[in-house]
């Protein structure tokens with residue numbers, strides 16, 4: 001505990017301090033801009049020419065289906081699939097013939113299965129049955145085949161025992177083979193064992209795969225070059241978005257006005273770019289980047305700095321949603337309140353009304369109010385010493401985890417759907433949204449409960465589970481990890497069963513879950529962004545790929 005003094009916050013109150021490190025980026029993204037386009041003459045023409053070449057390769061009729069499957073997968077993994085959405089869909093429809101696989105080997109079957117399931121086509125895992133020997137076991141020593149099989153298993157749903165066996169088998173064999181492999185396969189396998197493709201953030205997966213593909217003897221030159229150029233062009237757009245967000249952050253001067261809070265505008269941008277990277281979602285990313293920034297400030301105010309009286313005043317002001325309410329909250333919080341109202345005003349004018357979907361703003365505001373209520377509840381647990389049951393804790397923390405809110409805001413931001421029904425459906429926290437929210441909460445709590453305990457909090461999924469089921473800390477953590485796997489299978493199942501109303505929720509639910517997997521893979525990479533998070537942000541947003 002420290003006795004920090006801030007603005008007109010009561011000076012004799014003992015306050016906590018999470019000791020978050022300052023931004024690792026300083027003003028870097030305020031000014032940084034790529035000169036890729038300026039330094040490469042005729043690059044736009046080259047990009048267009050290569051795009052056409054890749055499109056031709058993709059659509060050309062061939063009887064060599066394994067090569068076509070491989071090519072389609074490579075285009076997607078290299079991060080350029082968004083240019084060919086229609087063509088890829090048409091290819092996958094042709095490939096969605098249940099008898100087709102009978103002549104494929106295990107490698108092609110695995111890629112085919114992952115591609116189709118990954119795009120919502122129904123394919124039975126029975127297609128793997130014929131690769132078992134008479135003893136009922138898988139047998140292959142080919143590392144590339146094992147890698148593809150391992151990647152495919154991550155699309156499994158509950159009850160698919162054959163894929164449970166396949167994952168154990170392929171992981172064990174790959175771990176044993178890894179030291180003997182050479183680049184690039186060694187890196188593909190290492191990356192997959194760390195974070196499988198299905199659970200990885202697409203931009204990051206593309207950034208990892210581009211140099212690996214480039215080193216393959218079988219690469220298609222034009223595809224490899226197209227992927228590199230496209231990555232750098234997209235990076236320039238992402239940098240300009242982050243520059244704009246950094247200016248907004250700086251203008252409000254949040255870091256010096258709220259020194260107790262995490263100064264993480266670049267990390268927030270990385271989070272939102274991980275969820276949707278395509279140029280057409282630029283406005284949505286800008287909006288969501290500001291939302292994550294302000295949410296993070298509010299979370300730290302409730303979790304760390306504010307007194308119960310102060311945060312209660314803030315919650316009441318959020319319920320009123322009126323600039324007049326700013327006089328009724330402590331001075332140091334006013335910048336957050338003003339920033340928050342401003343984001344929604346901007347969003348309403350530029351994104352919602354411009355599309356003629358005025359009704360969306362009410363959903364956006366309601367879901368934001370809901371997360372603040374859940375933060376209030378957590379502050380009450382802490383300040384009153386109340387210990388909720390496991391179920392009560394989870395009910396609230398599904399909301400405080402933020403994924404219901406971000407999924408709904410991303411749906412609005414993407415603006416692709418016509419149906420008000422989709423927002424109503426997502427608002428009820430259906431299984432798809434719940435699975436994503438639960439994975440987020442389990443992963444977050446597993447990585448942060450110890451740090452939170454050091455600043456006096458005793459309520460987390462791990463502790464509530466231990467208390468409720470009278471198990472050790474180790475057992476509770478093991479249980480959380482098992483539940484993450486269960487919820488991934490549920491997420492896969494619900495996304496496969498998506499219908500007209502729920503299909504637009506698939507990408508937000510999957511992609512946000514993927515960001516969590518990556519952001520928290522080696523600890524809390526958001527709060528402590530000095531290590532691998534910094535490297536990943538640099539790879540995606542700072543360094544261009546060499547052509």
Ligand SMILES: CC(C)=CCC/C(C)=C/CC/C(C)=C/COP(=O)(O)OP(=O)(O)O
Nearest residue numbers: 292295296299303400401402440441444448
């Ligand atoms: C589950 C999860 C991390 C969701 C992230 C989406 C979200 C609301 C991001 C805003 C920044 C933030 C509060 C990160 C988590 O911090 P924290 O670990 O202090 O969050 P907590 O107070 O909810 O545990």
